[in-house]
Amino acid sequence: MSEAIGAVGNTLLYLDGVSVTFDGFRALNNLALVLAPGEMRAVIGPNGAGKTTMMDVITGKTRPDTGRVVFGADTDLTKLDEPAIADLGIGRKFQKPTVFEPHTVWDNLLLALAGDRRPRFTLWARETDEEREKITEILRVIRLTEHKDRLGGDLSHGQKQWLEIGMLLAQEPQLLLVDEPVAGMTDAETEQTAELLREINQTRSVVVVEHDMAFVRALGVKVTVLHEGSVLSEGTIDHVSEDPRVIEVYLGR
């Protein structure tokens, strides 16, 4: 871990000494995390370890009390709000699937497509061929082509998760933050989701927060274990699952 922090030159995301306190509760405690461009990272940890708070800090929902959050070469994320950070190329999928329920699958993706977000543009915007092509391609990737005219609210739980991942792709982010993508999914859906994330990772960096160890194993990527707001262990899934501190946190109480 220590050698990674030195390598600021080639990092996509860099968290250093980040602390967040809610009413005396330390949600994040001197957290450090380094993500290389193109990397996929799994973040695991027991409930209350700070996984979601870490996402909140990166996406601008929560301001850290102390610490640095740097994106790319020198963009300080702690100074920006959610839309500005989304604009930089950081997309986020929530724990609970959140799609636009009254809109069709197609419109959900249309709204998420990278482009001008200002009212003066959207008021006059017409769907272009380029947009149609992009949406068609994303529909193929997330396996929802036949469902494009259904309302977001009518999809099954797993389909909503995929639609939300599709919306992330439509934003064309450099970094995807994915919070518990397989919660409530069937085994077959879980397997497909792992495949989908690996496919996405070919062009983008991904941070996956997950409880499901089998899924993390299936991803086969570097794992960061959080505990009480800081990093407990980091390495391959085999490495961290043999780490006595990790075993104690997960099994010891």
Added chain:
Amino acid sequence: MKVYAGRSGWIALAAILGFAALLGVLNLATAPTSSVHVPTYIVSLFGKYLTFAMLALAVDLVWGFAGILSLGHAAFFALGGYAMGMYLMRQIGARGVYANPTLPDFMVFLNWKELPWYWEGFNVFPFAMLMAMVVPGVLAFVFGYFTFRSRVSGVYLSIITQALTYALLLAFFRNDMGFGGNNGLTDFKDILGIPLQLDGTRVGLLIITAICLCIQLLVCRFIVLSRFGKVLIAVRDTETRTRFIGYRPEQYKLFVWTVSAIMAGVGGALYVPQVGIINPGEFAPANSIEAVIWVAVGGRGTLVGAILGAVLVNVGKTVFTGVLPELWLFALGGLFIFVTLFMPQGIMGLFAKRVRRRGEPELPAAEESAAREITG
């Protein structure tokens, strides 16, 4: 097709224009003794209903599509009304009781020697009409800029809008504000030099009101059917999500909020010459709440439903207050409870159910949050 996107809009346009034209013909082209003659007071009564429909449409645009439950929209309506009232006062000229060529009667009565600066220009019709839109629009913009930027929403926002209209009510009651105090502005004579009492003027005002209402309906449809409208509905239901996708909800809310206030202002400006008076009572919080009930009855988030609700509830009010005036507020309250409990999608929801049986998809999910906002 969604209810607000379907044919209902075109049917409504035809119905509004057709009905207004029919009333006009039956008023002007038939003898007063004829059995099909429509008396002039009915013409103006429907003109008034259509101005209320504009207020309802304005409320529906922000409540139905942006989730902003305004309990102060009548303030924008009344401000538009005052702009028209000021023009009509200046039109009286020297024919007032005190025969002062520039000062309206109430100013002479208060012993004022000259016209306050903010009354300048209101003798010019286009300027007054511009102000009927600019004043509500600017107030809404400033109000919305601060509230939406601070992410004030839900019940808190509703309470602030209520406070806004109440503050204006108190202000306009004061004589030294220069708007006629509690008597307001009245005794109008002419509009554009044409006597207001003529039947033809009344019919003309009704037709103009109908046309303006249709234009507003078209503008609303354009907004909600555009990509902007899709973002707006997304903001209504899942505001945080839109923010993480990179939209700024406050910009979207501010735009519709301002447009909505301007629409209400136009409604108010057309209300005053047809009713013949504007006074601070129009700022009463109850008026704004009534407008919300019209929308709920017609169907929130349907546009046409707002117009339908405004007209039907006000026809009901006219009939009911004629027969049992003291019971009207109970009837209105009962109607609201009934609609909320048993017809959450309003009258348009009944139509939508029939449409759905023919195999088309359903309404947007506005009505659940509607019930929640009101009860919670």
